[in-house]
Amino acid sequence: MLKAHQGAEVDIIDRLPTPFGLVRSGVAPDHPETKIVTNQFSRVPQNERCSFFGNVSIGSSVSLSELREMYHVVVLAYGAESDRILGIPGEDLAGTHSAREFVWWYNGHPDCRNLAPDLKSTDTAVILGQGNVALDVARILLRPTMELATTDISSHALGALEESRIRKVYLVGRRGPVQAACTAKELREVLGIKDLYIHIQEADLLKTPTDEEELKNSRIQRRVYELLSKAAVSGHSHPSSGQRELHFVFFRKPDRFIDSDDRSGHIAGVRVEKTMLKESAGAGKQIAVGTGQFEDLECGLVLKSIGYKSIPVDGLPFDHHKGIVPNARGRVLSNTSDLTQLEEGLYVCGWLKRGPTGIIATNLYCAEETIASINEDIEKGVLASTSNMPKPGREGLLQLLETIHRTENYCSKDERIVLFGDGHHEMTRKEHIQYLKQWMTSEERLKNLNKLSDLAVKHYNEKSNSKYEFVKFVKATVLPHRGFLYHITFEAKEKDAVDGQSITFQAKVYDGRKLWDTEPDRFLDSDDRSGHVADVLFEKTMLKVTPTLCGKAN
């Protein structure tokens, strides 16, 4: 977008304090080469016209409609942060996790830091699914921890893996080796783990004519199949004692999770049904159907790697069946049935647009498509433009975040709020945010900030023996701290200067009274802190010398 539009300003918002999404929290820690792409990502906000805002969540910190009011274009690329479910009995037993959670756990994602998967009370794990994520998970469970220790795996995961008793891992797939959904790279890696016994049933490798046809048409399936066939015949027929084992279990689908007899509520195994392949009409691919034959795989840990799922935010059209936002080349469609009605200025990209498949590079083409759509819409005049409808953009977002923070600082989500500084008016959180938004743009607030700026100038003059005069207020941010702590930017000029050019100042000013007597005041001795000027920075000198006034700043 920055490249395509020299005038565009782009703000990137993420609910985490850190960027990079699944490249940080999905891509395995022992794939540092894959993460090199973050170098390229890091160059993006180095552009003057781009900023990154972490810790801002769409749907809770800021709503989609608010974003759309503030920006000409909103591109949603918030991925797929939920899981598909199997919908079979026992899915919630202790000891079952989704692969997403497990991956987030070993990658140190804040949401799963405390997952604490139990790797000690069992020596067997079942992984449902045979895609790349499943292989990643198997590799992390089976790879010597000495080798993992040199990666940037989270320390809580490394510790748990070092003490893990898991020796045996089953990788269960509904279909056969011809249809395995992984890539050759991932497979080669897991097959190459040091001192690992690999088991693949040779009978599973038999191919039907339809399989042959499938292989002929897909280079990747061909190469995966070759690797599996080679692995099936190489190596020993039995594991040596204590050796770690990986079993590829093809043609099996999970039927139910088995509750433990002695540890009720805890997983003891997975009942699987043997399957066979049937050509599905129309789709041109083979699907697995049950044969009515069942068997149990005993285990104490189950990791379900059957796919990620996106979740909609308020006000976003969503196709629940496909788990994506309905779109036409990235343009969000108003509803799934009418393919012509578009949501103006709203676009999607990545897993939220295509579903949870594809590698990092796939998102590159995906993004190119979305950007091309945006450009077309700009050219065609479909989008509101800066000239016919100016939007506040970053300024607006900052103001909103500040407003929300003021509210959040003294009330939880559903609590009613007693109006600050008034003491008896009650408001809901929503009303309060609304109220603050009005306040932010009110005359009264501006008057107050002018007054505080003026105080800051006087303070500065006193300390530095200068003669500046307040000219105008530029902007301010505020932090509630028993009263408010303002960071104000304003302009002032020298009283007797001939050219009369104004200069930007920044000041830190406390406004308000001490309200909570029990808390020690970290900032001031005095109770009365209205208009107490703590710091004033004179912008031009800011980078060169550190004026004595600016304490901490440099």
Add this chain to the structure above:
Amino acid sequence: MFITKFSRLGAHVIKGLRRGQLTSTPGTAYSSVFNNHSLQPLKHQFFSATAGDKSQEGEDEANKKISVTFVDKDGEEKQIKVPIGMSMLEAAHENDIELEGACEGSLACSTCHVIVMDMEYYNKLEDPTDEENDMLDLAFGLTDTSRLGCQVIAKPELDGIHLALPAATRNFAVDGYKPKPH
């Protein structure tokens, strides 16, 4: 340089607000995220990693350059001179040719995919390794003469080679271009 206010406000701002904010302690949790990944220019990395043995054969050889033509998305040609031993990815970047290189030549992605336009030249290249093939499996618009730019190293026999960027093949396909079979 960064804004601590936002760590209290519940948001970390990377940059773009240098004006108009009073900054206090630099180095919020966030700023280090970007700073830690010190951004090396791409070229330092590949050249040493991929320089071919050929370059050691003698001064003359090492100083020689071959001519390489890149054909971009729109079918536009750009001819450049590439020193023996340099990878096509690095050469592309030195010459502002829009070839991605997400993993910076470490064989972990397929974004530097190029298509050797002439079978004769394709056959002059060493066969791709398993690792390169693993990545090519995932390349967009794969053809029989596809390679990764980071793995194609300039050598005298390649003088005159034409490399198409994959998007270009979409256009070629429209014009009836068919990649030649093995």
